[in-house]
Amino acid sequence: MSQRVRIGMIGGGQGAFIGGVHRIALRMDDAFELVAGCFGRDPKNTIATGEELGLDPARCYPTWEALIEGESRLPADQRIEAISIVTPNHVHHAPAKAAMEAGFHVICDKPLCISQEQADDLASTVEKSGMVFALTHNYSASPMVREARERIARGELGTIRKVYVEYLQGWLSDKLEESGQKQADWRTDPTRSGPVGALGDIGTHAHQLLEFVTGERVTSIYAILDTFVEGRALDDDDMILLKMANGATGTLCSSQVCFGKENGLKLRIFGTEGAIEWEQEHPNDLKVTGTDQSMTTIRTATAAAGEESASLTRTPAGHPEGYLEAFANIYRAFARAVRGQDQPLADPFPTIEDGVRGIQFIGAALLSSEENRWVDIPD
Amino acid sequence: MSQRVRIGMIGGGQGAFIGGVHRIALRMDDAFELVAGCFGRDPKNTIATGEELGLDPARCYPTWEALIEGESRLPADQRIEAISIVTPNHVHHAPAKAAMEAGFHVICDKPLCISQEQADDLASTVEKSGMVFALTHNYSASPMVREARERIARGELGTIRKVYVEYLQGWLSDKLEESGQKQADWRTDPTRSGPVGALGDIGTHAHQLLEFVTGERVTSIYAILDTFVEGRALDDDDMILLKMANGATGTLCSSQVCFGKENGLKLRIFGTEGAIEWEQEHPNDLKVTGTDQSMTTIRTATAAAGEESASLTRTPAGHPEGYLEAFANIYRAFARAVRGQDQPLADPFPTIEDGVRGIQFIGAALLSSEENRWVDIPD
């Protein structure tokens, strides 16, 4: 990549988690230069973070509005070209919209936003502005996830019948938010997380991954959103029965009170002629059941893996890549899009459409859980 | 065991599967002598099976009624003491009832029978007759299942919150019953299997195991019984959301159309202070999450395993016991009960109560699936 994309960041100050992840991801392939930021609501934190990152203090802005305004005033060859938004959910919509309207490409953390109205508005903004918009459903860029998708797309599993998807964590088994832990704090606060907790934080990942891998839409769900930890304002446990456009059925469970579970995102898909299984915690193993019913482990970067997954790796077989590398794959593809370069893969990163579908999914789950009935999701 | 229990068998002729399993199980610990049988509806098969088993032809009876009658007429020191019933589901109730009324102890394959009326009648017969009645929910006698139960009973997991139970097979992914395969044939036939297919065949195992291991009752369910293979008369796929007496919730999925799955019975239980996981296909590994969130594999017959599980093993650590040995554990405990001997364990085998609860579970699932609503199960 001949020239790095100049990028600014909103959110991700000292003490945050995902901001650091985004920064490693954008550095990994040398496709970006981070040159500006508003790393949070506290200008001191922004200044300190900027200093640590070697930014020009003049480009460490006290508010995200100032960032957009200030950068817009810089000469075209200096100002940022793109903005990375890594704030809590309630601060996705406004800066993303403003950024695109100001002519900046946007890469945004998930879920897209906190209401259907916001989602529709962003979709419309993307369309009107013509800017590139990427949503960091990072798991979809894991090589073996693409391998699974490629195999399903070419019919290796026959017709999909059953799907079992789960995203189980245990870190909110206790009332961690009371300890002041920053991640727990905002995720359990409706004013910042939006109307759902676990479902938005991790359930949407599971939903996006399921649709991405199978190429089929979830069209109807029956959801129980539950809260196990007393006094918590949002769901910390979700159980969802689902139907897909092609007639497949299954379950999607997301929970943050499964004691001891780390980051247990797991996908199992059964067709009429084969099956696949993938677990995020061991991302380089894709288990594929063939027509003779034996189970083969396809490993990242081996001869048995296809070209799609190969394009997402940096090292030879047996040199495990993981969470950060998948995240970086999203950033690398985003940079190519910003530069107008060819992408080696179709659907190189999750887009506004994934974001909108995630918000629709959340809305349907809320309605289902409240009214105790199946709710359709537009296809 | 000083003297073998004389036992007769109903069902299990040449071509059957589970009859052979029961015979290996009863032989394993030398606690029984198989001396009589009616191995099916075809007297020729019974004669041939009896000959293969070295039985006295005079004690190979053309009907199960003849078996009970014929054996009853023999002198007390010769006639059978117990009867093993290994027929399809619709031939459980009548011979079990008649056997107990004739003074024979009964060990019967699951599910108990095919209707609530039959179940209640058998419960009443057990009570009136005073005979020993065992139901071969064999997985509950696997050493590491007992280990799990022991740990939960002593509070190692704190309060149970979440349970995920599944029993996934793939052998009915195609319409195997059309090939004449005997196991598929009767299991998909409502006249022999009863009102449910997969749910009775494997779902009841999962339900029994869940209640056995947790010591908690499933009190309410929302079930979707589904049929994926066209033209099949019974469910081949079930998805159930459930609530337990103590407030725990979870999912129970049983399916016979999960391509490539062999005999995937799996139990995951999360409490407020720990978690356990057990898979039937690797029965000697119990995965236990401790308070520091690390996962320890407790292995059968090791120093780390408790006394309950130890009493169910025959070999030292690392010498894998499996399906047949667990089955034999049920038979061994049944023999002790017949002999009136002390049992090393409480609840040494599943009883009529497990059977009745299984039928209640089936009934509730049917109702839920038909009426699209949550249905309670009496505690």
Add this chain to the structure above:
Amino acid sequence: MSQRVRIGMIGGGQGAFIGGVHRIALRMDDAFELVAGCFGRDPKNTIATGEELGLDPARCYPTWEALIEGESRLPADQRIEAISIVTPNHVHHAPAKAAMEAGFHVICDKPLCISQEQADDLASTVEKSGMVFALTHNYSASPMVREARERIARGELGTIRKVYVEYLQGWLSDKLEESGQKQADWRTDPTRSGPVGALGDIGTHAHQLLEFVTGERVTSIYAILDTFVEGRALDDDDMILLKMANGATGTLCSSQVCFGKENGLKLRIFGTEGAIEWEQEHPNDLKVTGTDQSMTTIRTATAAAGEESASLTRTPAGHPEGYLEAFANIYRAFARAVRGQDQPLADPFPTIEDGVRGIQFIGAALLSSEENRWVDIPD
């Protein structure tokens, strides 16, 4: 099997381990009737054991010599046809020899005996007497071991290049023999175990399995026999470099001081075009590397497993069989041989030849370790 083989047992009294295993194995398929025994050097133990087993006290003999003599005097249709020898190593040769000379078939625990002279003498006795002689290298009868052998025999791995074999246990990490534990006691005593400890007890299993599975002979070894626990008279740890007839090389490690290891027999074989891996503790998983370098798990009794392994199973896929079932496979094949029936498999059980090779292997290892040099083993 129309008529059970009448069998007697030498060794295996109360308190022994392997005797019980042999008895379960001979019962499993109903091919034997245990009717006589000398269960140890203590006649009281023999009487008590016989009583527990329901034997006629007249056929519970005070010495093995008496057993052979007493049974020989019985009418042909009553006396035993075969003898199972489950004593410590130093009491294999004499009773096996005497038994065969008296016209009894023999099934004997491993290692064959404690010296090359004894081994040669037994080989000669087998030949002269024409009796069936089986050696219970039980692991070779595990279905997935046969599957591995079948695949290698048909060239699936190309030319074998590298073999890594290990049999690691931890139960002798402490000086368990001082506690009076019976198994540790005789295995660490040169007068009963013979000139080697771990090497004879488990190293010979590994060696036999390697040759059995690959179809290639180990022709030269460099061995270090070591003792880690102070005061122990025999080796408790062995490291062996080896060369095979076809040019393959590898390692064979057997140890009983690998803390925490249960019964870690593991075989890895790499050829020019494929590879296999098998672990005894998870015996139903055979890992096969194919030409595209992906790794497929072949499971017992599945469609992907071949006919050889299928003939060694009793239950459908996913119903795990284990140590006892493999042991029973040896007994079942031995019964067929005694009855002169067809065997479904070539090389249905380990024979005197395996026994002799094991003793040669021990001899070569001792010589190598003492003289610090490579030692050839006759092919």
Add this chain to the structure above:
Amino acid sequence: MSQRVRIGMIGGGQGAFIGGVHRIALRMDDAFELVAGCFGRDPKNTIATGEELGLDPARCYPTWEALIEGESRLPADQRIEAISIVTPNHVHHAPAKAAMEAGFHVICDKPLCISQEQADDLASTVEKSGMVFALTHNYSASPMVREARERIARGELGTIRKVYVEYLQGWLSDKLEESGQKQADWRTDPTRSGPVGALGDIGTHAHQLLEFVTGERVTSIYAILDTFVEGRALDDDDMILLKMANGATGTLCSSQVCFGKENGLKLRIFGTEGAIEWEQEHPNDLKVTGTDQSMTTIRTATAAAGEESASLTRTPAGHPEGYLEAFANIYRAFARAVRGQDQPLADPFPTIEDGVRGIQFIGAALLSSEENRWVDIPD
């Protein structure tokens, strides 16, 4: 880190593998700025690589000598502070020596060099120059490797008795070097790789890791260096028996002809009171056998993992880090050393001492293999 370390690179032009890895590693934590390079012997490749990396063409030098000379002439606040050497083995010694003598810190790929003389000379250069010298035995910076080391250091395993170390790959099973594949080409060429092939490339990793984790030195070895692929000039398979300073013994096998193996570095260590097992391909799982003989999986970044490993992670539990992150850990620690900052860990990266020991190990193995005898390695 307030200011990035200005670094230059020798080797790693387009087509190379490890150069790209080093560049990702140095970027990951934003601690370096790559500003100069001589990326290979072909100046055109260097220019092209430099352009791709966005370097000033004036600092893309035609030879490594020119790089050192050219940078030395720049003002102190512009010239590089450190040099990364990622060339084939035969071009380690000279540039490393020259770089340190010119006042540049050095981070160098392994093995250190190709002869004992070179190794000693470099050790002396490090001492005289006072420069920081790091060797990228990257696996030693994997969090769970540090966890293993920490546990062993505090005595959790008791006294180490047995070690089994292996590094098995399959990529050189065929004569890949004939295809022109760059990695295979130089690694099998004695003029570039030095006197050994697989042993230098991967065996030294295994050796370094063993000593690093146990804190014990390998003091004596018996080695067989072998070549399986016809016409190959260097070893592609090594088997080594070893003794350690404290009396432990074990095996170390490195091979590049184990068909299908990817990058199979595995470490198993057994003590008198515990054991550990670690596999590079699943780097976030450390298997620890405790005193009750159960096996616990300690996972990166969980509560059960200690502080040492925690300091080497960037993401929470369940977000797998891998090969590149471990590599980056070396670079991050190197940057701290260059800056004279405190290190959170003792022994933060492998040093010249590890390099010298690796070369001694290679020398001893060569001698042992040639003379067919045990060879001591100075402690």
